[in-house]
Amino acid sequence: MGVTCFQVKREEQSSDTNKRHPALVLNISLVWVLFGLVAYLLAIAISPSKTSDIIVKRHTPLDIAIIGDSRPHVGLSPERLTHGLSDGGHHTGTIYNLAEDGSGLAQHVSLILQGLLNQSPIPKLIIWAPNPLSFDEHRLTQKINQLRVEDLQILWSCKAPLESTLDVATGSIFTPYRCRSRIRDLLTELPIITKVITGLQKRILSLQFNERIADREYLPSIAGYEPFRVIDWKIRFESASATYLRKYARLQVGEWEYNATRFMLQKARHSGCHVIVVELPVAPWYREYLSASRPHVVWRNRMQRLCIEEGATFVDDSDAIEDNESFGDPGHMSVNTAERYSLQFGQRITGIPEVQRALQGKARTSQ
């Protein structure tokens, strides 16, 4: 009797299990489909494009392109550079600053290879202003979602970490994944959300907030160059110094970054585009505490060697400016310094034979 009951129960359970399996699979699939649909809709609705994407997509022909992260973005003025080059006897066409805040090596290589060198005509000169932090693996993880399916091959051939390659691959298959950080920023910056959060804090905790005083003010962007004026130099300089120390403490540059740099420099040379790799001026404080550190020295030596081997020009201007006050923070020039430096830089590079040849050469089309 007991055995029979047990058998019946087991059969019931088994038939119940058989019924539940397809239903469960169906429900899980439904969740994924709905999730994918909503995520896609959000991505389509609010995903903006980067300035650099727009420029490249418009096929705006450029004579000189400036590439890098926030340092050249706020530190190299196309207008003053044009003046500097004219002073040296070179009258150039369009110069555009395509540098983007927080971007890293992968984005720079992608923009140069997939964007600029695919344009027609290709730029005569690329001024690339990297620094060890733009080679940092940590930065890569934050920003790699901006890359596209075309970049996968570069990552793979340069032996990028598997996780980074998968990151790009996932973003290529599933667009919302690639745009997730932008969507999050847009959602969290919605005025209603900010208002609700601040209101709650005031009501629940009776907090009185001091209005946050901005320590810098951005000036209108001209040809992609967006300088800033410092409002409270001391606060800005000190808080940024602490951040830089933190970033350098965990700085990690892998071999694949150098492989990607070499790959990009080779492609540029074969396309007839000259690349100037410039280490932009940094504050004396930065030079004392960070540029002298082992990872920075190793990075600079590797970059110098790569430039020699691949026919690019390396310009070390890190010590071009002698006082901390000329900088908005240890790594970024303030507006007056940026303008002055851009002019000098333009004048100086006209003296480099490779640059002269590149600027005098005819525009080339991409192959």
Added chain:
Amino acid sequence: MYFNSLTFLYFFTAVLVLNAALPLRLRNTWILVAGFIFYASWSPTYILLLLATAAIDYQVAIRMAAIPIKQKRKPWLIVSITWSIGSLLFFKYSQMAVDSLSLGTGMFGVAWTPPHLDIILPLGISFYTFETISYGIDVYRGDLQPKKSFFEYLSFLMFFPKLIAGPIVRASELLPQLAENRRCSPEQTEQAIHLLAIGFGKKILLADNFAPFIEQVFEHPSAHNRWACLVAIFGYSMQVYLDFSAYTDLARGCARLLGYELPINFRQPYLAVSISDFWKRWHMTLSRWLRDYVYIPLGGSFGSRMNTYRNLFLTMLVGGLWHGANWTFVAWGALNGAFLLIERAWHDLRGSTPKRDFEMGHWERVGRIALVFCLITFTRIFFRSPTFSIASEMIATIIHPTVFEAEAQFALLGIPCASLVYIYLARFREQWLSAEFRGWAIPGYVIYLLTLLFFGATRTEFIYFQF
């Protein structure tokens, strides 16, 4: 390969698909192969250490089982423990020993700079070493029959969901399951999905979003005010719980999808009503291990009161040192040991036994929970601080009165609120785990997945990986 990485996501999908496609008899082999791939993705070389540990313990266990008299098994047990503890000491504590020696000689006026030994800590060594030790001791005691097949023993040790950060599983819990060749039922699948959802939420929505503020404050406490330091300490208390329990949830969820059960590691620890209650709810598999293989062999609570206090304190010191090669961890263990000892002494003096949950009034319970949470959070200062100077800087900043300035709006409101909401929601965990995957669960999961995608923090390591 972190659980919260894409590499793991694709890897585990492949493991699941192949596991389902393979005949039952081949599944264990496949899971063992997956364990090798999983560990090799971090360091192929250190697999050799793991294999050597497994081979030695396997052989020793076989030889011990062949000896009928317990006392005569002892030399073999010593061999096994020496190897396991020796490798743990070498890889984990060599640098600490050298640094401490330099500090000690410095006190006597002999100054020398300790060399940097540059020894890489093998991932998960603290966890798998404890598993192999417990296997050896269980066989020595005659509580467990050793496995005849090295393959089966290795499958237990290298079972990848628990390989690098626990739970610390006993051979008697997992080996019988591995012998059964289990498959995952729809109920188990549902529960596993819920566990994975809870785990991912805890890790990438909460713990990793708390982390940047806490990191910033602990880096330089005196640069912040009292409130920021307090939020950072309480926030860290929550972060370490969310982070570690997330790992356990994910490990249990993955194991369950493969058809296996791993023991629970946390039972709402921040609702504990006493320090001893906390240690019964926090990292339960470690507490159990320390009880069975350190506290009881030391004499446990048999013998005089002073012996019991000593055993408690020593056990907690071992627990502290297990967490990391730093004297701050020893201080953390000592503080916990001291609290346990005081609690025990209090009951001994009054001749009472610790009250249980249902024996207390509502407010007494709330008061005790708050007190225990505050005491545990205080000990976390030493757990989190890399040096004693940072820990004392943190304490000094809290004690020293400063003018209130709201400097991190999210942290000040977000961390306490998210923590309270989480503690409240924890009550519904069991209901969530037993819920069927249909009806309202479908839109609920869609919203949850969207939240994870858009508001999940950037991938970071689990805190317990460093141990």
